[in-house]
Amino acid sequence: MRRGLIAIGAAFAMVPAAFAQAPIVIKFSHVVANDTPKGKAAEFFAKRAAELTKGRVKVEVYPNSQLYKDKEEMEALQLGSVQMLAPSLSKFAPLGVKEFEVFDLPFIFDDYNDLHKVTGGPVGAKLLKKLESRGITGLAYWDNGFKVMSANKPLKAVADYKGLKMRIQSSKVLDAQMRALGALPQVLPFSDTYQALQTGVVDGTENPPSNLYTQKMHEVQRHVSVTNHGYLGYAVVVNKKFWDGLPGAVRNALIKAMGEATKVANDTAFNDNQDALAKVKASGKTTVYVPTIGERFQLKKALVPVHKQLASRVGDETIQDIYNATGFKLDSL
C-alpha cells in the first residue's frame, strides 16, 4: 500500500515536469532549397530559437515545398497546420492584401539600398500591419535579390520577349510586366517550374540567380540575361492566434532570434546571388548576358508604365510612399 502511494506520488510529481518539457513546435514551411538565403536564414532561426528558449521551442523547417506548395502554404498558415512561412512578397494578394505586389513593380528599386529604405522603414511596417486582419502577424522582411530573365533564346532587346511563354508567380503586377514585353505570362507554383521549363510548357522565367541555380533551372534554360529588372524578397509571417498565445518570454526570445536570422538572410542574399550567377556561368550550360546600359534603359522604358497601369490595384499612395522613400526617378538607371 505504502509502496503504491509512493508510486502514485512519484507519477504525479513527474506530470508537471514532463508537461513543462514538451516543446512548443513551430512548423516552418517554405518552397526553396536549403542552400538559399531563405533556406539558410530559416535553419539559423531554428537553431537560435532553440538556444534562446533553452529547448522550449522546436522549429521544424520543411524546405523545397516538401510540405506545401505556394498556394497551399498560405491556407495551411491560416488554418494553423503550419505556424510560420516566408512567402515571397508576390504571394500575398490572394489573402486580399494586394498592396504587397508593389514590390513586384519593375525598376521600382535601383538596388538593395533603395529597398531597405522601404522594408526597414515606416512603409514596410505599415504593409506588415495590414496582414493582422487576415489572422497573420508579419515579423520581418528577408532579402533575396534582383531577378534575371531566362529562356532558350538570347534576351537582349525588348522585342526578344515577344510571344515567349514566361512562368511568373501569382502576381497581377508580374502578369502586366510580362505583357508589357509582349510575352505571355503563365502562373505556376515554384515547385512545378523546373518541369514546366524542361517539357516546354513554358519557354522562360524570371528569378534571382540563387533560385535559378538551386532549382537547376539553368540546365533547362540556355540563356540568362542579367536584367535586374525587379526584386524578389520575403515577409516572414506567423499565425497570429498562435503567436499571441505564446508566453511573453518565449515570444521575446523568438523576436530576438528573428532579428538575428534577418541579418543572416540579408547578409547572405547579395553574395549568394553573385555566387549562383558565377556557378551558372561556370556550368557551361547557359550563357549569361549582361545587357548594355542602352538595352537596360529600353527595358525600363517599356516596363515603368506598369506602375501607373497597376496603381489602382497596389494603391497609388503605396507607390508614392515608395517613390518618396527611395527618390525614384523615371530616367535614372
Ligand code: LMR
Ligand atoms: C517563386 O515562386 O519564384 C519564388 O517565390 C520562390 C521563393 O520562395 O523564392
